[in-house]
Amino acid sequence: MTTRRHGTGRHSTGRHGGKLAHLAPERTLRRLELQVTRRLDGLLGGEHLGLLPGPGTELAEARLYQPGEDDVRHMDWAVTARTTTPHVRDLIADHELEAWALLDLTPSMDFGTATMTKRDLAVAALAAVGFLTVRLGDRAGAYLLHTDGTRRWPARTGKAALYALLHAALDSQSADDGTPRTPTRRPAPSPDLATAISSLDRGQTRRGLRVVISDFLAPDGTGPIPTGTPTGHDHPARPDWERPLRRLTARHQVLAIEIVDPRELDLPDVGLVEMTDPETGTVHEIVLNRRVRERYAAAATAQRDHIRAALRRAGTHHLVLRTDRDWIADIARFALRQRRAAGRHATTAGARP
Secondary structure: OOOOOOOOOOOOOHHHOOOHHHOOHHHHHHHHHHHHHHHHHHHOOOOOOOOOOOOOOEEEEEEEOOOOOOOHHHEOHHHHHHHOOOEEEEEEOOOOOEEEEEEEOOHHHHOOOOOOOHHHHHHHHHHHHHHHHHOOOOEEEEEEEEOOEEEEEEEEOOHHHHHHHHHHHHOOOOOOOOOOOOOOOOOOOOOOHHHHHHHHHHHOOOOOEEEEEEOOOOOOOOOOOOOOOOOOOOOOOOOOOHHHHHHHHHHOEEEEEEEEOHHHOOOOOOEEEEEEOOOOOOEEEEEEOHHHHHHHHHHHHHHHHHHHHHHHHHOOEEEEEEOOOOHHHHHHHHHHHHHHHHHHHHHHHHHOO
């Protein structure tokens, strides 16, 4: 089984609730904002709401010390001595920060077999990052990766600017727009994720949060696992986006949001099917018998394992969102895990002699 993009057959998504871009954009964005602010605001409280916790520099009010949760390095000894009760002084994260996202809008992101396409879920993830960023006046910008190039959207404050960014993402050209494809003609080379990450790294040097939203699959089908490499043997080649992502992580706090559709992990038992590669337009007729489905599932699992390993080596935080799951709940669980981990790390560091 070759390792071209798993699950990139063209599927109709209209029967699954409709694509976000086909709905009224203003209504869609307002619904997204309500979902994000209502559900995440209640779960992720704090002076500076965000997906990844980080220290600030501005002193806040003193409060009682919580054993096992607070960093002893933040102990307010003057208040502690005056009240004879341990107190810590919180740090408010710096305001007027910049969060930049790289949004993958290449043709493979148009695939979807559940409640939405990967593209729509990616836009929803961008909306979550954006709404949490502009909530306290921080600036949010983005790089939009299309088949015809990378478009830079400048970082601005306010909901109006964020809405304009999300409109641009929703209105971008779709692989399922009905345009006929000619698989016999070799498509023009399109910018890849590695190039886009390098552009983000070079173009934005001010330290801050960087979010890469993609399926992390190569458009030419090579991916992290070279064709012919047996699953579980040898060491497959590393993806070309790993090195620029590692450079980006060296200077910024980076969150990688991997977008996955369930049919990219396993195939149904439906017999003969036609699959179209949205990147090239190539059509394949495949009989989905038990052997093919088992080999596909094994290759897909190995591919995702190598993507996860590459992100771990690059030093990024890794969040997986699926088109068949409650993505807001997944974001909330991820953020809460990160905050608990940050608290444990701070407690361990403060307990060292």
